[in-house]
Every structure is written in structure tokens, then in C-alpha cells.
Amino acid sequence: MSWLVGIIALSAIALAAGLILGFAAIRFRVESDPIVEQIDGLLPQTQCGQCGYPGCRPYAEAIANGDELNKCPPGGQATIDQLADLLGREAKPLDEAHGEEAQKTVAVIREDECIGCTKCIQACPVDAILGAAKQMHTVIADECTGCDLCVEPCPVDCIDMVPVATKPERWKWQLDQIPVAVVDAGQNTATSAPSASKVS
Amino acid sequence: MAVEISATSKLWRFPGGIHPPERKAPANLNNIQRFPLPPMLFIPLHQHIGEDGELCVAVGDYVLKGQPLTIPGVNNGLPVHATTSGTITAIHEHPLNHPSGLTGLTVCLEPDGKEAWYPRQPLNNMDALSQREVLQHLQAMGIAGLGGAGFPTARKVAGAKNIDVLIINGVECEPYIASDDRLMREHAKEILAGSHILQKLTFAKQLVIAIEDNKPEAAAAFREAIEQFSVTADFSADGADPAGSAARTNRQPILKIVPTRYPSGGEKQLIQVLTGKQVPVRGLPADIGILMQNVATAYAVERAVNHGEPLLERVVTITGEAVKNPGTAWALLGTPIDYLLAQSGFKPGKKQRVIMGGPMMGFTVTNLQIPVIKTTNCVLAPTHKELTPPQAEMACIRCGACEIACPASLLPQQLQWLAKAQDYAGLKQHHLADCIECGACAYVCPSQIPLVQYYRQAKAEIREQTIEQQKSEIARQRFEARQARLEREKEERLEKHRKAAEARKAAQAARQSEATATEQDPVKAALARVKAKKAQQTAPAANTESPQGPAGSASQTTPEHKVDQKTDQKDAVAAAVARAKAKKAERDRLAQAENNNEAEKPIAAKNAPDHDKKDAVAAAVARAKAKKAERERLAQAENNASTTNTKGSDNG
Ligand code: SF4
Ligand code: SF4
Ligand code: SF4
Ligand code: SF4
Numbered sequence A: 001m002s003w004l005v006g007i008i009a010l011s012a013i014a015l016a017a018g019l020i021l022g023f024a025a026i027r028f029r030v031e032s033d034p035i036v037e038q039i040d041g042l043l044p045q046t047q048c049g050q051c052g053y054p055g056c057r058p059y060a061e062a063i064a065n066g067d068e069l070n071k072c073p074p075g076g077q078a079t080i081d082q083l084a085d086l087l088g089r090e091a092k093p094l095d096e097a098h099g100e101e102a103q104k105t106v107a108v109i110r111e112d113e114c115i116g117c118t119k120c121i122q123a124c125p126v127d128a129i130l131g132a133a134k135q136m137h138t139v140i141a142d143e144c145t146g147c148d149l150c151v152e153p154c155p156v157d158c159i160d161m162v163p164v165a166t167k168p169e170r171w172k173w174q175l176d177q178i179p180v181a182v183v184d185a186g187q188n189t190a191t192s193a194p195s196a197s198k199v200s
Numbered sequence B: 001m002a003v004e005i006s007a008t009s010k011l012w013r014f015p016g017g018i019h020p021p022e023r024k025a026p027a028n029l030n031n032i033q034r035f036p037l038p039p040m041l042f043i044p045l046h047q048h049i050g051e052d053g054e055l056c057v058a059v060g061d062y063v064l065k066g067q068p069l070t071i072p073g074v075n076n077g078l079p080v081h082a083t084t085s086g087t088i089t090a091i092h093e094h095p096l097n098h099p100s101g102l103t104g105l106t107v108c109l110e111p112d113g114k115e116a117w118y119p120r121q122p123l124n125n126m127d128a129l130s131q132r133e134v135l136q137h138l139q140a141m142g143i144a145g146l147g148g149a150g151f152p153t154a155r156k157v158a159g160a161k162n163i164d165v166l167i168i169n170g171v172e173c174e175p176y177i178a179s180d181d182r183l184m185r186e187h188a189k190e191i192l193a194g195s196h197i198l199q200k201l202t203f204a205k206q207l208v209i210a211i212e213d214n215k216p217e218a219a220a221a222f223r224e225a226i227e228q229f230s231v232t233a234d235f236s237a238d239g240a241d242p243a244g245s246a247a248r249t250n251r252q253p254i255l256k257i258v259p260t261r262y263p264s265g266g267e268k269q270l271i272q273v274l275t276g277k278q279v280p281v282r283g284l285p286a287d288i289g290i291l292m293q294n295v296a297t298a299y300a301v302e303r304a305v306n307h308g309e310p311l312l313e314r315v316v317t318i319t320g321e322a323v324k325n326p327g328t329a330w331a332l333l334g335t336p337i338d339y340l341l342a343q344s345g346f347k348p349g350k351k352q353r354v355i356m357g358g359p360m361m362g363f364t365v366t367n368l369q370i371p372v373i374k375t376t377n378c379v380l381a382p383t384h385k386e387l388t389p390p391q392a393e394m395a396c397i398r399c400g401a402c403e404i405a406c407p408a409s410l411l412p413q414q415l416q417w418l419a420k421a422q423d424y425a426g427l428k429q430h431h432l433a434d435c436i437e438c439g440a441c442a443y444v445c446p447s448q449i450p451l452v453q454y455y456r457q458a459k460a461e462i463r464e465q466t467i468e469q470q471k472s473e474i475a476r477q478r479f480e481a482r483q484a485r486l487e488r489e490k491e492e493r494l495e496k497h498r499k500a501a502e503a504r505k506a507a508q509a510a511r512q513s514e515a516t517a518t519e520q521d522p523v524k525a526a527l528a529r530v531k532a533k534k535a536q537q538t539a540p541a542a543n544t545e546s547p548q549g550p551a552g553s554a555s556q557t558t559p560e561h562k563v564d565q566k567t568d569q570k571d572a573v574a575a576a577v578a579r580a581k582a583k584k585a586e587r588d589r590l591a592q593a594e595n596n597n598e599a600e601k602p603i604a605a606k607n608a609p610d611h612d613k614k615d616a617v618a619a620a621v622a623r624a625k626a627k628k629a630e631r632e633r634l635a636q637a638e639n640n641a642s643t644t645n646t647k648g649s650d651n652g
Helices: A002-027 A033-043 A056-064 A077-089 A119-123 B129-142 B151-161 B179-202 B216-237 B243-251 B267-275 B295-307 B337-343 B399-404 B411-419 B424-429 B439-446 B453-517 B521-549 B553-597 B600-650
Strands: A105-111 A159-163 A179-183 A187-190 B041-044 B086-095 B105-109 B165-170 B206-212 B254-258 B290-294 B314-317 B327-332 B378-380
Touching: A033 A056, A033 A077, A105 B439, A159 B267, A159 B337, B041 B086, B086 B151, B129 B151, B129 B295, B151 B179, B151 B290, B165 B179, B165 B267, B165 B295, B179 B206, B179 B216, B179 B295, B179 B314, B206 B216, B216 B254, B254 B267, B267 B290, B290 B295, B295 B314, B314 B337, B314 B553, B327 B337, B337 B378, B378 B553, B399 B411, B411 B424, B411 B453, B439 B453
Parallel strands: B165 B206, B165 B290, B206 B254, B314 B378
Antiparallel strands: A105 A159, A179 A187, B041 B105, B086 B105, B314 B327
């Protein structure tokens, strides 16, 4: 009979534990970020529409519904890799049909040519352009995502996309890309050399 | 638990560390020299952590020594000052004292040799001033940490609360550099005075001066200065309360000699040596009651407070075997380093490199015109034999030498693998942020792997990603805010349209009833009345029904709704018919009136809006025409331009 007692006891314990776990699963459920939010968090939020959707969030929704990961040129390979990581899918190279990963740019309005038509304001998805009807407009460079959307609508073509200049604070230590001063006896020449130096 | 250090307290060890050849010898033998004024000074606006200040001088201005050139901007930045009197000949982009070799806005100052001072304002009665006022003075004097990254001293002091121990760092552990060593030997008294000012500002209970045991002369100078100080302190405390002596012994600076081992001059490492405590990860020394300042900073604080002098010059070591007279010199900020080298008898060898800073943490300069800035401690011109240029990198053999040498107890080889794989999450997990970039790991690595280089790149990449993420988050918020705004505006517009339509309907209804009244059709009028009544009745019925509650009402409402709809439809048809009739009647009436030429007023009233409308249309047409003309003109201009362009290219 002792085997029966054992089975009953174990079953009772299993049942109790199951109840506790079941209760805990409901009571302490962690509200995880819905997958669309997570995908949207990885996209660059340039809102440029190059992916073929009217903004990053629609594309995030499309990805969640199974669209390809490699349609966002502003995000480039880094974003594709992160998305692939998140979703456990295969990372593909950027789909060239949607554009190439270009240098970061920022819009600049040639202010003396601006006629104050407010067309660019209407086009800017992040409200980075400041101005009023018949007044000169200007771009808030810090808020501009470089999406290009304001260039087309400008009737007098006074908006330029200029590359963002590297500042020392945001320089990435690409030492092999800068010429190091190497002073030869006599003349000054600059040749490239890595700078890690050490005491021999 | 409060930190306490006494003259006899035990010294601890930090993990790792190395013993590179010191090579301080030729440079630290002679007094600090003073070279003649250079022909041109290049004073960059960006010398500190934080935003650049705003320029307050222009090209052609004559400035005095110590005159501020910038007004500090946001974030408590520091101003930069004219380091001698002279004329500003240009303000333009000039190579920065930075490993990237990038350029930055620089004020070019041509000295006139007079060294005429801008009015100096020493703080003679410092005790009467609040901490804030003194810190403001230090900020205005442009005092920054002269040992490390040039962090504004006032900000560092203001941010530190509940300080037990103020440590004055005279360790200077990097090979070759002798700037602090010479400064301590020659100006121990001033450094001590500056340290006391800092102690007062931080309310630190203890003042500790730490010197490495390879600088016995500096230690002796300090011992002497401390003795002198106690004598004067005795005088000043004469007749003070009995607690005075206890306070005095507490205020007595403690000199600690620490064993020579690279990088014991690192902030966290020195704290560990002196107290045995570790600064928490991502924390500051202030979190465990400690504040550290460099000896040269203490000296600059003394000059600023007691003499009213901004930070205009610093001691720079010029050394290396390619220099004939190695030594230390007072260099005005902005002095180009080729001038310093020339003054020291620089004989460039074949493929000569010049290193800014020491051999462990310094960088190879990209341009000899770069100026001395607040953090420049050494200009090193080594020969090839002395410092071999980096060899070709080989594969990591997992020997573990780097791990033993790392003073931050990291796993350098692991970090290196992760950095090469660009696994930034992994790097964060392995505490890359704690790497002080001391170079100890790269120094011991038998495979010649430039480890620090990988870490710097990875750190920059991580920083860049963080910035990008923040930016995209802001962009998302702005985008969503805009979407919400557009949505709201659209709704408002619809609402307006709806209201306008309603108003129109109401007006029409009014007209219709009027028309029916004028038409005197009793039958139709009666019909309309009945219909209106019915509509009114059904409307309240629908209204009163809803409060009955959802239960059971669903089955009741559906047929009734159908009835409603039917009657509604009937009503609508009837209304449309009535409307059409009313309209016709109105038209007839008007036509008649016009024919009879009797009712002039209504005609005038009706014609006026017509005129308005016509005017508006004409204006719009004119505008459109103007626009078109403008466009054509522009197109033509463009065509012209392109044709001239092509002509130009044809010619060329
Ligand atoms: S291409 Fe990328 S940045 Fe542009 S809208 Fe699509 S997801 Fe956003
Ligand atoms: S300013 Fe132009 S380029 Fe910049 S975010 Fe707005 S629309 Fe895009
Ligand atoms: S550079 Fe970083 S990893 Fe290398 S020894 Fe120094 S602290 Fe450790
Ligand atoms: S010292 Fe160099 S070779 Fe040895 S484990 Fe470290 S990185 Fe690898």
C-alpha cells in the first residue's frame, strides 16, 4: 500500500505546485513590449518612407507581419543585424531597391532664397523646420533627421542636404584613416601610420 | 564608513600594473625654463569637456593678457583667455590638439611682447566669501583639471558632497613626463596653499598629498613646505580655542609616498592604493567621500585665488632623444608645439614621430602646428631605437599576460575578441566602460596587438549608438506629436465643416418654411407639420429608450430603428421635394420681382455678394497668372543659366 501513498502524496504536491505556478503566471505576468514597439525602437525614426511605408512605425508593423528586414537604408546594416537578432531571422544585406546606406546629412535652407511658402514645413515629418508664411524659414539642425523629404516640395530649390561634419567629441578613432605627421630630417611629409605607441 | 588616512596608515595594492622604464632622467634635472614669446599663438575655443563658449572678440582687436576671449555657454563651460597681450590677426579653423587631427575654431593671437595685463582681481578675503562665489571665480579663471581630461575644477568641486579626504595627486606615473615633478620641487609652497583653498572649498576633513617614491626631491620639498605651514598655522591659531589644536592636526596635510607602479596615478588606482577601497562601477570617487585633484590644478587654483590670474600657462615636458635639450618649460596655452621643439633643439631623425603626452597614453600628432592646451603635459620626440613604432599585429595566443597587467581587473583579451566581433552588448557585459585606456595590456601583449585602439573604437561606436538612439527617440516623439497635431487639425476642420453644413441646413429649413408660408399651400404645410411632429416624436422615443438598459432592448430597438430609418427616408425625400419646390418658388418670385423692377433692394443685396465673388475669382486668377509667369521666368533663367554653363564648358 505504501506505493499508493507515495503516488497520492506526489500527485498532491504536483497539483499544489501547479496551482501555485498557474496563479503566479497570471498574478505576476510581466507586460512585455509588444513586438511592434521593439521593432519600432530599433528603426532609425527618420520617417523618410524609403522602405515603401509612410513612416517607420508602419514598416515596423509590416516587419512584425512578416515583411523583409532589409528595406531601411537610413538604418543600414547595423539596424538589419539588430532586427535579425531581435526576431531570430536571417540578416540579409540591404535591399538596394530601396536605396543605399548614405552618409548622414542634414538639411540647410539657403535663407536669402527662401520665399516663405511653408511647403517644406508641411513636408517635414519631425517638424524640424521653423518659419511662417512669407517669412524666411530655417532648419533646426539638431532635430533634422536628414530624410530628404523637404527638398522636393521647395518651389525655389533652396534646400541643400549637407553631410554632417565630424566633431572631435564624436570622432570614432579611425586612426588608420588620418595622416600622421612624420617629420623627416629636412622636409615635412605626412604619411599614414597607426599611432599606438609603446616603450620598447 | 568614513575614509581615514594617517601618515602611518598602510598602503594597499591595486591589481595588475606594470613597470615600464621611467626615462624621466634628462627632463627632470633642470629648472623649469621660460622660452621667449612665440611669434604666434593659436588659442582653440574648444579646450574642455562641455560646450564651446561664445566668442566675444573680433579679428583686429587688441587684447590684454588674461582677457577672456569667450563667454562660457551652456553647461557651465569654461572661458578661454588671451594668454598674452597682442592683436588678434585671425579667427579660423586650425588643427586641434586631438588625436583625430580635426580642425576647430581657433583664435590666432600675435603677441606684442608687452605682456600687458588685463585687470586682475585676486580674492583677498576668501574666508568671507561663500563657496559658490569662490567657485564662480575659479570658473571665470578657466581652471580645469590639468592632470586628465580637463574637467572644469569648479564643477568637480561643486558636484562633490560630503568629502572626507581631498587627495592631491602628484604621482605622475607615465614614463618620460616630469612636469608635475618639477612643479612640486619648485613650487611646493604654492601647491600647498592651493590645496588648502581646495580643502576649504570641499570641506574635506583631511588633506593628503600623494607622491610616487621615484620623486624624493619633490617629497622633500613638500615636507619642508608642510613644516613651514605648521609654523605659520601655529601663529595664526595662537590663543584660539582648545579645540584648535585638534582641528590643526586634522588640517595638517599628510604626505604619502606610494610605490612606483604604472598606472598608480590613475584616479581609481591611487584611491585604491591609499585607502584600499574601490570606486564603485560607474560611480565617482565622491561616492566614497574622496575628491582628487592634480598638483598642477592646485597650483593654478592658488594663482587664481591669491593673484587673480586665469589659467594661462602650464608646465610642459619636452623630451625624447630627438631633442637636444630635454627639459620642462612654462608654455603659454596656444603655443604651437613646433615652437617648443625648436626651442629645445629638435633634430628630427628619419621618419620622426612626435607624440603628444606620454608613450603609454599619448597619441601621435598629425600636425606640428597644434597648440598647447590645458591638458598638454608632454611633447615627446623619440628616436626609432628609443621607441619602436608598432609592429605588425599577430593573433592573440591567449597567454593571459594582459589580464594580469590590467589595473581595472578586466579581461583584455576577451574585450579584444568582442571588439573585433563588434559585439557591443558583450563588451558592455565585460565592463568595457571601466577600462581607463592605460595601455598596460597593450604594453605586455607579446602579439603586439594594439588593444587600447580596439577599445577606443568600440567605446566610440557604443557612444555613437547611444547618441543615435537618443536622437531617433526624439525624432519618434516629434513625429508622433506631429501626427497627433495633424489629426487634431483635421478633426477641427471637419467639425467646422459640419457646423457650417448644419448652419446651412438650418437656414434652408427657415427659408423653406418661409417659402411654404408664402406659397400658402395649406395641404403641404399641414403635411410638413405632421411630418415634423412625427420626427420629433420618434426622436424622443429613441432617446428615452436608451436609459432602459441594454438588457432585452436589443431585440426591441432593431425593428424600431428600421421604422425610424424608413420614416427618415420618407422625410428626407419629402424635404428634398419641398426644398426643390421652395427653390423654384423663390426663383420665380425673384424673376418676377426683377421683371417688374420693383424690388431693388433684394437685387442689390443679391448682386453685392456676386461682385465680391467675382472680385475674389479675379484676384485668384491674377495670382495664378503671376505664379505661372514667375515659374516661367525661373525656368527661363535656369535655361539661360544652363546654356551659359554649357557655353562656359564649351569654351573651357
Ligand atoms: S526607410 Fe527606415 S527610416 Fe525611412 S521610414 Fe522606412 S523605416 Fe523609417
Ligand atoms: S528638415 Fe528636411 S531633411 Fe530634415 S527632417 Fe525635416 S524634411 Fe527631413
Ligand atoms: S587599457 Fe583597459 S583593459 Fe588594458 S590594462 Fe588598461 S584598463 Fe585594462
Ligand atoms: S597579452 Fe595579447 S596575446 Fe596574450 S592574451 Fe592578452 S591579447 Fe592575447
